Amino acid sequence: MTEDRVQLRALAREFTAKEVLPLANELDPEKGVMPDSLRHKMSEMGFFGILIPEELGGLGLGAVEYCLITEELARGWMSVASIIARGNGLASSGFSEEQKSRFLPRAASGDFLGAFALSEGEAGSDVANLRCAARRDGDEWVINGSKMWCTFADGADYITLFARTDPIVDPDRRHRGISAFLIEKPRGTFPDGIRATPIRKIGYHGWKTWDLFFDDFRLPADALLGEEGRGFYAALEHLEIARVHTAARSIGLARAALEDSVAYVAQRRQFGSAIGDFQAIRFKIAEMATQIEAARSLMYQVADDIDNDRPCSTPASMVKLFASEMAEKVTSTGLQIHGGAGYTNDFAVERHWRDARLTKIFEGTSEIQLRIISDAILGRGPA
Numbered sequence: 001m002t003e004d005r006v007q008l009r010a011l012a013r014e015f016t017a018k019e020v021l022p023l024a025n026e027l028d029p030e031k032g033v034m035p036d037s038l039r040h041k042m043s044e045m046g047f048f049g050i051l052i053p054e055e056l057g058g059l060g061l062g063a064v065e066y067c068l069i070t071e072e073l074a075r076g077w078m079s080v081a082s083i084i085a086r087g088n089g090l091a092s093s094g095f096s097e098e099q100k101s102r103f104l105p106r107a108a109s110g111d112f113l114g115a116f117a118l119s120e121g122e123a124g125s126d127v128a129n130l131r132c133a134a135r136r137d138g139d140e141w142v143i144n145g146s147k148m149w150c151t152f153a154d155g156a157d158y159i160t161l162f163a164r165t166d167p168i169v170d171p172d173r174r175h176r177g178i179s180a181f182l183i184e185k186p187r188g189t190f191p192d193g194i195r196a197t198p199i200r201k202i203g204y205h206g207w208k209t210w211d212l213f214f215d216d217f218r219l220p221a222d223a224l225l226g227e228e229g230r231g232f233y234a235a236l237e238h239l240e241i242a243r244v245h246t247a248a249r250s251i252g253l254a255r256a257a258l259e260d261s262v263a264y265v266a267q268r269r270q271f272g273s274a275i276g277d278f279q280a281i282r283f284k285i286a287e288m289a290t291q292i293e294a295a296r297s298l299m300y301q302v303a304d305d306i307d308n309d310r311p312c313s314t315p316a317s318m319v320k321l322f323a324s325e326m327a328e329k330v331t332s333t334g335l336q337i338h339g340g341a342g343y344t345n346d347f348a349v350e351r352h353w354r355d356a357r358l359t360k361i362f363e364g365t366s367e368i369q370l371r372i373i374s375d376a377i378l379g380r381g382p383a
Contacts, residue, residue: 005064005065005068008065008068008069009068009069009072011045012045012047012068012069012072012073013072013075015041015045015072015073016072016073016075016076016080017076019038019041020038020073020076020077020080021075021076021077023035023038023077024076024077024080024206024348024351025348027205027206028077028205028206028348028351029345029351031205032205032206033155033206033207033208034077034079034080034083034206034207038080039083039110039113040110042080042083042084042110043109043110043111046058046059046108047069047073047084047087048084048086048087048088048107048108048109048110048113049087049088049104049107049108049109050065050066050069050084050088051063051066051088051091051092051241052087052088052090052091052104052107052108053091053104056100056101056104056105056108057104057105057108057109058091058104058108059108062303062306062307063241063244063302063303063304063306063307064300064303064304064307066088066241066244066245066248066303067244067245067247067248067299067300067303068248069084070084070245070248070249070252071248071249071251071252071255071296072252073252074248074249074250074251074252074253074256075252075253075255075256075259076252076256077206077351078204078249078252078253078355078358079204079205079206079207079355080206081248081249081252082151082204082249083113083152083207085242085245086113086114086115086152086156087107087108087110087112087113088107089114089116089238089242090103090104090107090112090114091104092237092238092241095225095226096226099182099225106157111157112157112158113152113155113156113157113158114152114156114157114158114159114160115150115151115152115153115156115158115159115160116150116151116159116160117147117150117153117159117160117161117162117212118130118147118160118162118235119147119148119149120132120145120146120147120148121146121148124148124149125364125365125367125368127162127175127232127235128174128175128178128232129174130162130163130164130178131145131164132144132145132146132147132161132162132163132164132214133145133163133164133165134163134164134165134179134181134219135165136165136221137218139220139221140218140219140220140221141181141218141219141220141221141223141224142216142217142218143161143163143181143193143214143216143217143218143219144214144215144216144217145163145213145214146211146212146213146214147161147211147212147214148199148211148212149199149209149362150196150209150210150211150212151204151207151208151209151210152207152208152209153190153196153208153209153210153212154188154189154190154196154208154210155187155188155207155208156185156187157184157185157187158182158183158184158185159182159183159185159212160180160181160182160183160225161180161181161182161183162178162179162180162181162231162232162235163178163179163181163231164177164178164179165177165178165179165228165229166229175232175233176229176232177229178229178230178231178232178235179224179225179226179228179229179230179231180224180225180226180231180234180235181219181223181224181225182223182225183219183223184223190212191217192217193214193215193216193217193218194212194213194214194215194217195212195213195215196210196211196212196213197210197211197213198210198211199211202354203351203354203355203357203358204354204355204358239313239316239363239364240302240306240312240313240316241306242363243316243317243319243320243363243364244299244302244303244306244316244319244320245363246320246323246324246359246362246363247295247298247299247302247319247320247322247323247324248299248323249359250295250323250324250326250327250356250359251292251295251296251299251323251326251327253327253331253352253355253356253359254288254291254292254295254323254326254327254330254331254352254356255292256331256348256349256352257288257330257331257333257334257335257349257352257353257356258285258288258289258292258330258334260334260338260347260348260349260352261284261285261288261333261334261337261338261349262276262285264337264338264341264347264349265281265285265337268339275337281337284333284336284337285337287333288330288333288334291326291329291330292326292330294322294326295319295322295323295326295327298315298318298319298322298323299319299323301315301319302315302316302318302319313372313376314372314373314376317364317369317372317373318369318373320363320364320369321366321369321370321373323359324356324359324360324366325360325366327356327359328353328356328357328359328360330356331349331352331353331356332353334349334352334353335349335350335353
Protein backbone atom coordinates (compact mmCIF):
# COMPACT_ATOMS: atom_id res chain seq x y z
CA MET A 1 0.00 0.00 0.00
CA THR A 2 1.81 3.09 -1.24
CA GLU A 3 0.94 6.52 0.11
CA ASP A 4 -0.86 7.31 -3.15
CA ARG A 5 -3.01 4.21 -2.76
CA VAL A 6 -3.82 5.04 0.85
CA GLN A 7 -4.96 8.50 -0.20
CA LEU A 8 -6.98 7.11 -3.10
CA ARG A 9 -8.73 4.68 -0.77
CA ALA A 10 -9.49 7.50 1.67
CA LEU A 11 -11.04 9.58 -1.12
CA ALA A 12 -13.21 6.68 -2.27
CA ARG A 13 -14.22 5.92 1.33
CA GLU A 14 -15.25 9.53 1.94
CA PHE A 15 -17.17 9.62 -1.35
CA THR A 16 -19.03 6.44 -0.42
CA ALA A 17 -19.98 7.68 3.04
CA LYS A 18 -21.17 11.03 1.74
CA GLU A 19 -22.70 10.23 -1.66
CA VAL A 20 -23.38 6.49 -2.02
CA LEU A 21 -24.53 5.12 1.32
CA PRO A 22 -27.33 7.66 1.92
CA LEU A 23 -28.76 6.98 -1.55
CA ALA A 24 -28.50 3.22 -1.08
CA ASN A 25 -30.33 3.37 2.25
CA GLU A 26 -33.07 5.46 0.67
CA LEU A 27 -33.48 3.84 -2.75
CA ASP A 28 -32.69 0.14 -2.34
CA PRO A 29 -35.71 -0.68 -0.12
CA GLU A 30 -37.99 0.77 -2.79
CA LYS A 31 -36.02 -0.78 -5.68
CA GLY A 32 -35.14 2.67 -6.95
CA VAL A 33 -32.62 3.53 -9.65
CA MET A 34 -29.39 5.40 -8.96
CA PRO A 35 -29.78 8.99 -10.21
CA ASP A 36 -27.77 10.58 -13.00
CA SER A 37 -26.48 13.10 -10.46
CA LEU A 38 -24.54 10.32 -8.73
CA ARG A 39 -23.02 9.20 -12.04
CA HIS A 40 -21.93 12.77 -12.73
CA LYS A 41 -20.18 12.95 -9.37
CA MET A 42 -18.49 9.61 -10.05
CA SER A 43 -17.32 10.96 -13.40
CA GLU A 44 -15.77 13.95 -11.69
CA MET A 45 -13.88 11.57 -9.40
CA GLY A 46 -12.53 9.68 -12.42
CA PHE A 47 -14.07 6.38 -11.32
CA PHE A 48 -15.13 5.37 -14.85
CA GLY A 49 -11.59 5.72 -16.20
CA ILE A 50 -9.42 4.09 -13.54
CA LEU A 51 -7.98 1.56 -16.01
CA ILE A 52 -8.10 3.78 -19.10
CA PRO A 53 -4.72 5.31 -20.13
CA GLU A 54 -4.10 8.95 -19.24
CA GLU A 55 -3.56 9.87 -22.90
CA LEU A 56 -7.15 8.71 -23.54
CA GLY A 57 -8.65 10.66 -20.66
CA GLY A 58 -8.43 8.08 -17.88
CA LEU A 59 -6.46 7.85 -14.65
CA GLY A 60 -4.03 5.30 -16.09
CA LEU A 61 -4.01 3.21 -12.92
CA GLY A 62 -4.02 -0.54 -12.43
CA ALA A 63 -6.03 -3.42 -11.05
CA VAL A 64 -4.90 -2.77 -7.48
CA GLU A 65 -6.33 0.75 -7.53
CA TYR A 66 -9.43 -0.53 -9.32
CA CYS A 67 -10.01 -3.00 -6.49
CA LEU A 68 -9.35 -0.41 -3.79
CA ILE A 69 -12.04 1.88 -5.18
CA THR A 70 -14.43 -0.98 -5.93
CA GLU A 71 -14.30 -2.29 -2.36
CA GLU A 72 -15.12 1.15 -0.97
CA LEU A 73 -18.05 1.70 -3.34
CA ALA A 74 -19.43 -1.79 -2.69
CA ARG A 75 -19.36 -1.08 1.02
CA GLY A 76 -22.08 1.46 0.22
CA TRP A 77 -24.01 -0.16 -2.64
CA MET A 78 -22.83 -2.99 -4.87
CA SER A 79 -24.61 -1.59 -7.93
CA VAL A 80 -22.51 1.56 -7.71
CA ALA A 81 -19.34 -0.53 -7.46
CA SER A 82 -20.54 -2.42 -10.52
CA ILE A 83 -21.39 0.47 -12.79
CA ILE A 84 -17.76 1.64 -12.88
CA ALA A 85 -16.97 -1.51 -14.87
CA ARG A 86 -19.20 -0.16 -17.63
CA GLY A 87 -16.51 2.41 -18.38
CA ASN A 88 -13.34 0.69 -17.21
CA GLY A 89 -14.27 -2.49 -19.05
CA LEU A 90 -13.53 -0.83 -22.37
CA ALA A 91 -9.83 -0.72 -21.48
CA SER A 92 -9.68 -4.49 -22.15
CA SER A 93 -12.16 -4.52 -25.04
CA GLY A 94 -11.58 -5.86 -28.52
CA PHE A 95 -11.54 -2.37 -29.99
CA SER A 96 -9.31 -1.34 -32.84
CA GLU A 97 -6.94 1.57 -32.22
CA GLU A 98 -9.36 3.87 -34.05
CA GLN A 99 -12.25 2.71 -31.89
CA LYS A 100 -10.19 3.12 -28.72
CA SER A 101 -9.34 6.71 -29.59
CA ARG A 102 -13.02 7.35 -30.39
CA PHE A 103 -14.70 5.62 -27.45
CA LEU A 104 -12.30 5.43 -24.48
CA PRO A 105 -12.17 9.19 -23.71
CA ARG A 106 -15.97 9.21 -23.63
CA ALA A 107 -16.01 6.13 -21.38
CA ALA A 108 -13.49 7.67 -18.98
CA SER A 109 -15.70 10.75 -18.63
CA GLY A 110 -18.80 8.65 -17.97
CA ASP A 111 -20.43 9.67 -21.25
CA PHE A 112 -20.17 6.24 -22.88
CA LEU A 113 -21.21 3.47 -20.51
CA GLY A 114 -22.30 0.06 -21.65
CA ALA A 115 -24.28 -3.10 -21.06
CA PHE A 116 -23.27 -6.68 -21.83
CA ALA A 117 -25.54 -9.04 -23.82
CA LEU A 118 -23.96 -12.49 -23.62
CA SER A 119 -26.05 -14.97 -21.61
CA GLU A 120 -29.09 -16.78 -23.00
CA GLY A 121 -31.60 -19.26 -21.65
CA GLU A 122 -29.37 -22.20 -22.66
CA ALA A 123 -26.07 -20.33 -22.63
CA GLY A 124 -25.14 -19.11 -19.18
CA SER A 125 -22.16 -20.97 -17.83
CA ASP A 126 -22.02 -22.75 -21.21
CA VAL A 127 -21.40 -19.59 -23.26
CA ALA A 128 -20.34 -21.57 -26.35
CA ASN A 129 -23.92 -22.79 -26.67
CA LEU A 130 -25.39 -19.40 -27.55
CA ARG A 131 -27.93 -19.30 -30.38
CA CYS A 132 -28.63 -15.60 -31.00
CA ALA A 133 -27.75 -15.26 -34.70
CA ALA A 134 -26.27 -12.51 -36.86
CA ARG A 135 -26.36 -12.88 -40.65
CA ARG A 136 -24.78 -10.56 -43.19
CA ASP A 137 -27.16 -8.73 -45.54
CA GLY A 138 -25.22 -6.39 -47.83
CA ASP A 139 -23.73 -3.63 -45.69
CA GLU A 140 -25.68 -4.65 -42.61
CA TRP A 141 -25.94 -7.38 -40.00
CA VAL A 142 -29.39 -8.76 -39.15
CA ILE A 143 -29.79 -10.01 -35.59
CA ASN A 144 -32.40 -12.49 -34.37
CA GLY A 145 -32.62 -14.19 -31.01
CA SER A 146 -32.74 -13.34 -27.32
CA LYS A 147 -30.47 -12.48 -24.39
CA MET A 148 -30.86 -12.66 -20.62
CA TRP A 149 -29.36 -10.84 -17.62
CA CYS A 150 -28.57 -7.57 -19.43
CA THR A 151 -28.15 -5.19 -16.52
CA PHE A 152 -28.30 -1.47 -17.36
CA ALA A 153 -29.39 -2.16 -20.94
CA ASP A 154 -31.83 0.73 -20.78
CA GLY A 155 -29.52 3.36 -19.30
CA ALA A 156 -26.45 2.38 -21.30
CA ASP A 157 -25.05 4.29 -24.27
CA TYR A 158 -24.14 1.04 -25.99
CA ILE A 159 -24.67 -2.70 -25.71
CA THR A 160 -21.95 -5.24 -26.47
CA LEU A 161 -23.78 -8.09 -28.15
CA PHE A 162 -22.42 -11.58 -28.73
CA ALA A 163 -24.09 -13.48 -31.56
CA ARG A 164 -23.37 -16.48 -33.73
CA THR A 165 -22.21 -15.55 -37.23
CA ASP A 166 -21.48 -19.16 -38.25
CA PRO A 167 -23.46 -22.29 -37.37
CA ILE A 168 -22.06 -24.98 -35.10
CA VAL A 169 -20.27 -27.52 -37.27
CA ASP A 170 -18.06 -29.34 -34.76
CA PRO A 171 -19.71 -30.02 -31.36
CA ASP A 172 -16.24 -29.96 -29.77
CA ARG A 173 -15.58 -26.45 -31.11
CA ARG A 174 -18.88 -24.73 -30.45
CA HIS A 175 -17.05 -21.56 -29.39
CA ARG A 176 -16.05 -20.91 -32.99
CA GLY A 177 -18.29 -18.68 -35.07
CA ILE A 178 -19.30 -16.31 -32.26
CA SER A 179 -18.78 -12.61 -32.99
CA ALA A 180 -19.08 -9.42 -30.93
CA PHE A 181 -21.00 -6.31 -31.99
CA LEU A 182 -21.33 -2.78 -30.65
CA ILE A 183 -24.88 -1.42 -30.54
CA GLU A 184 -24.81 2.34 -30.03
CA LYS A 185 -28.09 3.71 -28.71
CA PRO A 186 -29.60 6.79 -27.07
CA ARG A 187 -29.43 6.57 -23.28
CA GLY A 188 -32.73 5.51 -21.73
CA THR A 189 -34.21 3.89 -24.86
CA PHE A 190 -34.09 0.73 -26.96
CA PRO A 191 -33.71 0.87 -30.77
CA ASP A 192 -36.37 -0.44 -33.13
CA GLY A 193 -36.02 -4.18 -33.46
CA ILE A 194 -35.14 -4.73 -29.78
CA ARG A 195 -37.87 -5.56 -27.30
CA ALA A 196 -36.99 -5.52 -23.59
CA THR A 197 -38.62 -6.97 -20.48
CA PRO A 198 -37.33 -6.15 -16.96
CA ILE A 199 -36.36 -9.09 -14.75
CA ARG A 200 -37.88 -9.26 -11.25
CA LYS A 201 -34.73 -9.49 -9.11
CA ILE A 202 -34.51 -10.02 -5.36
CA GLY A 203 -31.48 -7.74 -5.12
CA TYR A 204 -28.86 -5.82 -7.10
CA HIS A 205 -31.18 -2.83 -7.11
CA GLY A 206 -30.13 0.62 -8.21
CA TRP A 207 -30.48 -0.29 -11.87
CA LYS A 208 -32.62 -2.65 -13.92
CA THR A 209 -31.75 -5.98 -15.49
CA TRP A 210 -33.43 -7.02 -18.74
CA ASP A 211 -34.32 -9.83 -21.07
CA LEU A 212 -33.74 -8.64 -24.65
CA PHE A 213 -35.43 -9.93 -27.80
CA PHE A 214 -33.99 -9.16 -31.26
CA ASP A 215 -36.38 -9.30 -34.22
CA ASP A 216 -34.60 -8.57 -37.53
CA PHE A 217 -32.58 -5.92 -35.72
CA ARG A 218 -30.14 -4.29 -38.14
CA LEU A 219 -26.61 -3.06 -37.50
CA PRO A 220 -24.11 -1.47 -39.90
CA ALA A 221 -21.23 -3.65 -41.05
CA ASP A 222 -18.71 -1.65 -39.00
CA ALA A 223 -20.54 -2.52 -35.76
CA LEU A 224 -18.49 -5.73 -35.69
CA LEU A 225 -15.90 -5.68 -32.87
CA GLY A 226 -12.61 -7.31 -33.65
CA GLU A 227 -12.45 -10.28 -35.99
CA GLU A 228 -15.54 -12.09 -37.17
CA GLY A 229 -15.91 -15.44 -35.42
CA ARG A 230 -13.56 -14.60 -32.52
CA GLY A 231 -16.05 -13.05 -30.13
CA PHE A 232 -15.73 -15.95 -27.69
CA TYR A 233 -12.07 -15.12 -27.18
CA ALA A 234 -12.90 -11.43 -26.76
CA ALA A 235 -15.33 -12.39 -23.98
CA LEU A 236 -12.58 -14.35 -22.23
CA GLU A 237 -9.99 -11.57 -22.45
CA HIS A 238 -11.43 -9.50 -19.63
CA LEU A 239 -12.26 -12.37 -17.25
CA GLU A 240 -9.25 -11.95 -14.97
CA ILE A 241 -9.98 -8.29 -14.25
CA ALA A 242 -13.73 -9.03 -14.06
CA ARG A 243 -13.22 -11.75 -11.48
CA VAL A 244 -10.90 -9.74 -9.26
CA HIS A 245 -13.42 -6.89 -9.56
CA THR A 246 -16.11 -9.26 -8.30
CA ALA A 247 -13.85 -10.27 -5.42
CA ALA A 248 -13.50 -6.60 -4.49
CA ARG A 249 -17.27 -6.17 -4.59
CA SER A 250 -17.68 -9.24 -2.38
CA ILE A 251 -15.17 -7.91 0.15
CA GLY A 252 -16.90 -4.53 0.22
CA LEU A 253 -20.23 -6.18 1.00
CA ALA A 254 -18.71 -8.34 3.73
CA ARG A 255 -16.99 -5.32 5.25
CA ALA A 256 -20.29 -3.46 5.24
CA ALA A 257 -21.90 -6.31 7.19
CA LEU A 258 -18.99 -6.34 9.65
CA GLU A 259 -19.03 -2.59 10.25
CA ASP A 260 -22.81 -2.51 10.60
CA SER A 261 -22.64 -5.41 13.06
CA VAL A 262 -19.92 -3.78 15.15
CA ALA A 263 -22.09 -0.67 15.45
CA TYR A 264 -25.19 -2.72 16.25
CA VAL A 265 -23.66 -4.86 19.02
CA ALA A 266 -22.44 -1.74 20.79
CA GLN A 267 -25.95 -0.31 21.15
CA ARG A 268 -28.17 -3.41 21.31
CA ARG A 269 -28.66 -4.52 24.93
CA GLN A 270 -29.88 -7.84 26.34
CA PHE A 271 -29.80 -9.14 29.92
CA GLY A 272 -28.48 -5.81 31.10
CA SER A 273 -25.43 -5.66 28.81
CA ALA A 274 -24.51 -4.67 25.27
CA ILE A 275 -24.57 -7.86 23.21
CA GLY A 276 -21.03 -7.05 22.11
CA ASP A 277 -19.95 -8.10 25.61
CA PHE A 278 -21.08 -11.70 24.98
CA GLN A 279 -18.35 -14.08 23.88
CA ALA A 280 -20.56 -15.77 21.26
CA ILE A 281 -21.02 -12.43 19.50
CA ARG A 282 -17.41 -11.35 19.93
CA PHE A 283 -16.16 -14.56 18.33
CA LYS A 284 -18.50 -14.09 15.36
CA ILE A 285 -17.07 -10.60 14.83
CA ALA A 286 -13.52 -11.96 15.04
CA GLU A 287 -14.23 -14.66 12.47
CA MET A 288 -15.89 -12.18 10.10
CA ALA A 289 -12.91 -9.82 10.26
CA THR A 290 -10.41 -12.63 9.71
CA GLN A 291 -12.22 -14.01 6.66
CA ILE A 292 -12.44 -10.55 5.11
CA GLU A 293 -8.74 -9.90 5.62
CA ALA A 294 -7.80 -13.26 4.10
CA ALA A 295 -9.89 -12.54 0.99
CA ARG A 296 -8.46 -9.03 0.70
CA SER A 297 -4.87 -10.28 0.85
CA LEU A 298 -5.51 -12.79 -1.94
CA MET A 299 -7.27 -10.09 -3.97
CA TYR A 300 -4.29 -7.74 -3.72
CA GLN A 301 -1.95 -10.52 -4.85
CA VAL A 302 -4.05 -11.35 -7.91
CA ALA A 303 -4.49 -7.68 -8.79
CA ASP A 304 -0.74 -7.18 -8.53
CA ASP A 305 -0.22 -10.18 -10.82
CA ILE A 306 -2.55 -8.59 -13.38
CA ASP A 307 -0.71 -5.27 -13.17
CA ASN A 308 2.62 -6.99 -13.73
CA ASP A 309 1.42 -9.23 -16.58
CA ARG A 310 1.95 -12.42 -14.61
CA PRO A 311 -0.27 -15.38 -15.59
CA CYS A 312 -3.11 -15.53 -13.08
CA SER A 313 -6.11 -17.18 -14.69
CA THR A 314 -6.36 -19.81 -11.94
CA PRO A 315 -5.66 -17.40 -9.05
CA ALA A 316 -8.34 -15.08 -10.48
CA SER A 317 -10.83 -17.93 -10.26
CA MET A 318 -9.60 -18.72 -6.75
CA VAL A 319 -10.09 -15.20 -5.45
CA LYS A 320 -13.50 -14.90 -7.09
CA LEU A 321 -14.56 -18.21 -5.51
CA PHE A 322 -13.09 -17.52 -2.08
CA ALA A 323 -14.29 -13.92 -1.77
CA SER A 324 -17.84 -14.57 -2.98
CA GLU A 325 -18.31 -17.62 -0.76
CA MET A 326 -16.87 -15.62 2.13
CA ALA A 327 -19.19 -12.70 1.46
CA GLU A 328 -22.31 -14.82 1.65
CA LYS A 329 -21.18 -16.36 4.95
CA VAL A 330 -20.09 -13.08 6.53
CA THR A 331 -23.20 -11.14 5.51
CA SER A 332 -25.37 -14.01 6.75
CA THR A 333 -23.54 -13.92 10.09
CA GLY A 334 -24.08 -10.17 10.21
CA LEU A 335 -27.80 -10.67 9.67
CA GLN A 336 -27.84 -13.28 12.44
CA ILE A 337 -26.12 -10.85 14.80
CA HIS A 338 -28.89 -8.34 14.10
CA GLY A 339 -31.49 -10.97 15.00
CA GLY A 340 -35.04 -10.16 13.97
CA ALA A 341 -34.03 -6.61 13.11
CA GLY A 342 -31.75 -8.01 10.41
CA TYR A 343 -34.72 -9.51 8.63
CA THR A 344 -36.27 -6.10 8.02
CA ASN A 345 -35.57 -3.24 5.67
CA ASP A 346 -34.79 -1.04 8.65
CA PHE A 347 -31.15 -2.17 8.64
CA ALA A 348 -28.87 -2.33 5.61
CA VAL A 349 -27.43 -5.73 6.51
CA GLU A 350 -30.22 -7.47 4.60
CA ARG A 351 -29.17 -5.55 1.46
CA HIS A 352 -25.58 -6.67 1.86
CA TRP A 353 -26.79 -10.26 2.33
CA ARG A 354 -29.01 -10.24 -0.79
CA ASP A 355 -26.31 -8.69 -2.95
CA ALA A 356 -23.57 -10.98 -1.63
CA ARG A 357 -25.61 -13.99 -2.71
CA LEU A 358 -25.36 -12.81 -6.31
CA THR A 359 -21.56 -12.70 -6.27
CA LYS A 360 -21.55 -16.51 -6.18
CA ILE A 361 -23.47 -16.56 -9.47
CA PHE A 362 -22.31 -13.83 -11.86
CA GLU A 363 -18.91 -13.68 -13.59
CA GLY A 364 -18.91 -17.48 -13.46
CA THR A 365 -20.66 -19.44 -10.71
CA SER A 366 -18.76 -20.95 -7.80
CA GLU A 367 -19.17 -24.32 -9.47
CA ILE A 368 -17.54 -23.05 -12.67
CA GLN A 369 -14.64 -21.61 -10.65
CA LEU A 370 -14.18 -24.99 -8.94
CA ARG A 371 -14.07 -26.64 -12.35
CA ILE A 372 -11.45 -24.18 -13.62
CA ILE A 373 -9.28 -24.56 -10.53
CA SER A 374 -9.50 -28.35 -10.39
CA ASP A 375 -8.75 -28.65 -14.11
CA ALA A 376 -5.64 -26.49 -13.63
CA ILE A 377 -4.44 -28.74 -10.80
CA LEU A 378 -5.52 -32.19 -12.03
CA GLY A 379 -5.95 -31.76 -15.78
CA ARG A 380 -9.22 -31.55 -17.60
CA GLY A 381 -11.72 -34.04 -16.28
CA PRO A 382 -14.87 -35.48 -17.85
CA ALA A 383 -17.59 -33.06 -18.96
